[in-house]
Amino acid sequence: MAPKWIEVLTGSLEQKKQWRAYKARVAGFPSPYRESVDAIERYLLYAGGSDTESMMTMLDDLADLFERAAADGTPVHDIVGDDAVEFVETFKSNYGIGAWIAKEQNRLRDAIGQAEKEQS
Amino acid sequence: MGKQATEMLKGVLEGIVLAVLAQRAAYGYEITSWLRDEGFADIAEGTVYALLVRIEQRGLVDVEKVPSEKGPPRKVYSLNEQGCEYLNEFWRTWSFLSERLEQLREGKN
Numbered sequence: 001m002a003p004k005w006i007e008v009l010t011g012s013l014e015q016k017k018q019w020r021a022y023k024a025r026v027a028g029f030p031s032p033y034r035e036s037v038d039a040i041e042r043y044l045l046y047a048g049g050s051d052t053e054s055m056m057t058m059l060d061d062l063a064d065l066f067e068r069a070a071a072d073g074t075p076v077h078d079i080v081g082d083d084a085v086e087f088v089e090t091f092k093s094n095y096g097i098g099a100w101i102a103k104e105q106n107r108l109r110d111a112i113g114q115a116e117k118e119q120s
Numbered sequence: 121m122g123k124q125a126t127e128m129l130k131g132v133l134e135g136i137v138l139a140v141l142a143q144r145a146a147y148g149y150e151i152t153s154w155l156r157d158e159g160f161a162d163i164a165e166g167t168v169y170a171l172l173v174r175i176e177q178r179g180l181v182d183v184e185k186v187p188s189e190k191g192p193p194r195k196v197y198s199l200n201e202q203g204c205e206y207l208n209e210f211w212r213t214w215s216f217l218s219e220r221l222e223q224l225r226e227g228k229n
Contacts, residue, residue: 064192065169071191072149074165081164091170094177 018056026063033070036080037062040088047092054096062091126162133163135210137171138199141181142207145198148172172197180206 026037040062044050050058069079080087097105129136140151151172152165172195175181180203185193199207 061173064195065166067192068149068194069165071188074149078152079164079166079169081162081167087164087166087170090167091173094170094174 012052015052015056022056022059022063029066029070032076033066036076037066043088044092049098049101051096051098058092058095129160129163134171134175135207135214137168138175138180138203138207138210141197141199142204145196147194147196175203
């Protein structure tokens with residue numbers, strides 16, 4: 001699972017511990033909450049764009065949501081709504097973004113700023 | 121609720137949630153239930169949760185963990201001073217928008 005992201009984790013023992021604790025916690029969720037979290041986790045890891053710390057906070061918050069829903073017996077559809085991708089993208093937008101994408105965003109702003117300057 | 125209503129609601133959901141919290145402290149599930157009762161049936165609990173995460177990060181609410189009968193402790197959100205100021209700003213923006221739109225509808229602009 002998510003080999004690329006795991007590579008980033010090597011080197012930070014604290015984050016590795018946090019990751020293991022998160023995985024163990026989710027493994028204890030009943031169906032279909034466990035499967036739902038796994039699917040969202042997979043999407044988040046592959047979609048990328050977050051730094052490791054934000055990713056871990058995001059996954060922990062996600063686990064909080066589904067743990068609570070499992071205890072309340074809230075149907076999965078009531079949590080994610082009609083479109084799971086839309087839900088995850090909204091959720092994800094609250095957290096920090098990766099250094100590389102921040103760099104690209106700054107580059108875009110600078111380039112457009114330069115283009116505007118040339119025109120004025 | 122139609123697609124258009126859902127799209128419009130997204131833009132004001134933050135203000136709605138802050139206004140609900142201005143009346144009393146609540147946890148995520150209560151807020152979603154309230155919205156459903158008021159006819160906002162399409163609002164997913166996850167969407168409200170994502171919003172609560174955001175307003176917590178921005179320091180607009182205070183959070184207290186309250187033990188629950190089953191499952192993990194519930195996070196109870198209450199509006200703090202910064203949140204009240206933000207809510208006032210939301211209402212000002214809302215008044216501005218609704219007045220302009222009403223003028224547009226009546227063809228007076």
